[in-house]
Amino acid sequence: xxxxxxxxxSSGATALIGLxxxxxxxxxxxxxxRMLARFAPDETPLEELETSRVELVTAHLEHDxxxxxxxxxxxxxxLEFLLRSDETAADELRRLLxxxxxxxxxxxxxxxxxxxxxxxxxxxxxxxxxxxxxAPTSDGHIDKHGGSQ
Numbered sequence: 828x829x830x831x832x833x834x835x836x837s838s839g840a841t842a843l844i845g846l847x848x849x850x851x852x853x854x855x856x857x858x859x860x861r862m863l864a865r866f867a868p869d870e871t872p873l874e875e876l877e878t879s880r881v882e883l884v885t886a887h888l889e890h891d892x893x894x895x896x897x898x899x900x901x902x903x904x905x906l907e908f909l910l911r912s913d914e915t916a917a918d919e920l921r922r923l924l925x926x927x928x929x930x931x932x933x934x935x936x937x938x939x940x941x942x943x944x945x946x947x948x949x950x951x952x953x954x955x956x957x958x959x960x961x962a963p964t965s966d967g968h969i970d971k972h973g974g975s976q
Contacts, residue, residue: 836907847880
């Protein structure tokens with residue numbers, strides 16, 4: 828059991844560190860903070876997690892493998908202590924690690940039926956700071972609604 832808890836703490840710390848520098852961090856940080864707060868109510872785990880994340884991102888940008896290893900080691904020790912302190916923590920950590928992460932890939936389909944379009948069609952969830960250049964017709968006129976007159 829001792830080796831199993833050490834292995835779980837190690838894989839948990841490795842996963843946590845990987846998640847901190849990924850797009851999935853926003854989806855999982857609250858779960859880790861809740862787990863840590865439940866087993867250590869006097870602490871502020873969300874702040875500690877966010878501080879570690881900032882340090883980790885900085886370490887990655889500076890290619891500081893020593894700092895990255897130190898952060899992972901801190902969380903490995905923290906998780907191992909948590910797992911040894913409360914037998915239900917292992918199940919909670921396993922649930923967090925097994926939670927499927929939402930995919931950042933999105934599928935967009937556009938069907939145009941019964942109409943003919945000769946201009947640009949833009950389909951987007953958000954457009955910011957876009958500039959559209961519309962070529963004038965041979966007589967120099969431009970339709971303010973996007974087409975040539």
